[in-house]
Amino acid sequence: MSRKRIALACAVVVVGVGSVVIPVAANAGEEDGLGAACRVADQATAWWASGEVSLANKGDRPVRDWTAEFDVSQGQVTIDNPWAYELRQDGKHVTVKPIGDRADVAAKGTRAVKVGINPAGKGIPKISGCKVNGASGTDTGTGTAVPADSGSFVKDHTAVHLMWKPPAGGAEIVRYEVFQDGKQVKTAKDTMTDIERLAPATRYAFKVRAVRADGRTTGFSKDIVLTTHAAPGQDKAKPVIPADLEATASGPYQASLRWHAATDDVAVTGYRIYRNGTKIQEADGKAASATVSGLTPSTAYRFKVTAVDASGKESDPTREAPVTTAAAPDGNGVGTGAPGDFAATTATKQDGTVTQHYLNLTWSVPQGVGQVSTYQVYLNGKPAQTFMWGTGDPVLPVPTGKASREVLVGAHPGTTYSVKIRARLGDGKWGAFSRELTVQTGG
Structure with missing residues (x-):
């Protein structure tokens, strides 16, 4: 007997004396109210990412027999709970099914299936082709169903230009609400707008949320952090070099950097960190330290730091600080990274x-x-x-x-x-x- 026939034969379940009769949908797809959305978490890196398959059942019956599918751009996928789900990967195609009756999707309910992705340093993975029981769902890629920054920039010393992508999901969006430092300052119908009358050389945090046709709002975008330029004639010099840079190894795979704060005739808004002559990351203007990860054991590196001001001027670099990472774990117990x-x-x-x-x-x-x-x-x-x-x-x-x-x-x-x-x-x-x-x- 096929799985579908077995599920149909068991479509009514009676538990105990005086219990209610619960109909269970067998092999329900989008036509039965079951949909799927797949995403890679925002914290994903080129070394490890977590993902999620979100199942939503709009129907009036629980769904027991379902099959979710998606394609991953790269990497090996693992399931977070192998006791409830069966995961199979064929190349880039991944299939997830429930084991027995351990992962029903309740009527008018949802279920989130957590997965891990190991891209092995080949870039941040992406998910596509999300569907459940053959019906296409919603791919939300590397973000969630909220607006996302799309190249916002500073126009001058009193204005910025905000740009964002609409949220995934295809729902009709009627307007966007723009917030500045937690307070709503503007409403926009398009996916871009100017914010004016700002103070020169000042850091601002903006975020955006969408309003759907039914009046519901999405979640907020990540903060879009911009610092206005200094006023004309206000910022005449580049920052002074950060002083006394020190670099120390923090085990085989990372190094810790420390320096004394730089100064500027207006304000230092950030620091740039260079490894062997190449810029690798940035730090906030209030920072006096940074951790550099993803290094190779028993390897010599040279680091230097520069300061940046509100008008984009960059200081001369610090002297280079050398450091050699510790040896790799030897695989014999203590000191090998073993818990x-x-x-x-x-x-x-x-x-x-x-x-x-x-x-x-x-x-x-x-x-x-x-x-x-x-x-x-x-x-x-x-x-x-x-x-x-x-x-x-x-x-x-x-x-x-x-x-x-x-x-x-x-x-x-x-x-x-x-x-x-x-x-x-x-x-x-x-x-x-x-x-x-x-x-x-x-x-």
């Missing part, structure tokens, strides 16, 4: 009449290997789940000392598991495994 103090205990939770078993994992965050926001759990020698911090809604703060998460292993008492964990290091590579533990779920 320390790894511990695992078992616990249970009730899911209706079913007792689900969990592993509660705790560990110490590896130090000196850059920021660690992603971990991978192995059960019985195979990858089982990926944990990611710094993403989501709300955003989970990245742990710096101790970390803990739980892993669902199913409704199987008396089962023995071997478990270990590893971290994705600052250069995007996986570090060494923690010690491996053996645990058994309760009876």
